[in-house]
Amino acid sequence: MKTLIASLLLLGGLLGAGQANAAIDVYTFDSDAQEQTFRELTKELRCPKCQNQDIADSNAGLAKDLRDKTYQMVRDGKNKEEVVDYMVARYGNFILYDPPLMASTLILWLGPLLVIVIGAATVVVRSRRAPAATKRMNNALSEEERRRLAELLKEEEKQ
Template identity: 65%
Template sequence: MRYLPILMLLAGFWLALPARAAIDVYEFDSPEQEDVFRELVRELRCPKCQNQDISDSNAELAKDLRDKTHEMLLAGSSKREVIDYMVARYGNFILYKPPLMASTLILWLGPVLVILLGLGVVLVRTRRSRRGRSEALSAEEQKRLAELLNKDKEN
């Protein structure tokens, strides 16, 4: 009985091990390096998670990317050099805001072109249906329509 409290304490520690959260701690030479690191991990997208930046992602790949970013900054790389390295390795997909290039032009202009094309189709179909209605009336129907319109104007 006297070992029961110790056993319960050990069991509690053992059960709590899976709940332990890993927190990455990165040391920097200056506050400016830390600011650049924070900006970079918010600008770079996790290739595995796709809609999370590498600072929010729990994927192993995101942790590796954070570690590589930290390592490059400590080695003296600039923000642009880190971004260029990541783009060379993972493509423009890793950037939340891909640059405007020929290969990404469809991403930027695609939605606008689809909307304009849809409006064009609606306008053409509307005009055709209006023309088709007036031409579809026979001579007798057009005469009757004119009479009804004239009667309406007189009243």
Template identity: 50%
Template sequence: MRKLIVAFFLLFSAFTPAIASAIDTFEFDNVKQEQTFHDLTKVLRCPKCQNQNISDSNAELAKDLRNKTYELVKEGKTEDEVVDYMVARFGNFVRYDPPMTPATIFLWLGPLLFIIFGFLVLYKQAKNKSKKEDQLDSEETNRLQKILKQGDK
């Protein structure tokens, strides 16, 4: 049992430096710079991960973008200037809230068009089904007439 505890301790201590190196530490001149940095890392998307912002991503590219964002904020750049810098290099995809342009119009209108198309398909299917239920073929019509004549007697 003692060997197991020692082995566990050694294994845990081997991973401690790896865990500690994953934390980024940035020093800022004032609170406003720090807040700007945190706001920017929340609104910029990691181009590699595609569904994470650069503050949450562990990808090397996200780390590089965080470092570049830090540099730009330390230089005194505004949020808009930093976002413009990133968009110039990575396109509008780097923003979580891309502006409506001809290139992104499908991103904005695509879901709405998909929903409308789905409702049209459902409507047509329901309409066709009701028509089929209302129409009897000639064999069924003759059989119905015979049943009705037998019921009148």
């Protein structure tokens, strides 16, 4: 039992040591403005591989390459728009969390609204048809069938 506990503690210590040696990217900047621009850009650019993470948080190799390229461009004096334009030219509008309103991205902007309108129209149409269907069903019964239905309902209430 003691050897099992010792083995588990040793294993836990080794796993923890591996985490402590994880690589952390360190970027140095000439000014605070450059660092701020870099931080904003890495939060605004989506990782093309991970799809739902920005390049600041992604551990993918491609995200590291994009962070390095962003760092290089910011250090070279490129402004935010120039870096974004470069990334969009290379990876398309998908790299942006907030794509611009253009013909090619129109479905992204109007899609949710279209789904809501279609859903609301479906609810309205179905709710208007329901009373008419009930009325048709009531008219479909003959006088004899209505009398028989009333008798069956009375018997059901007595039980």
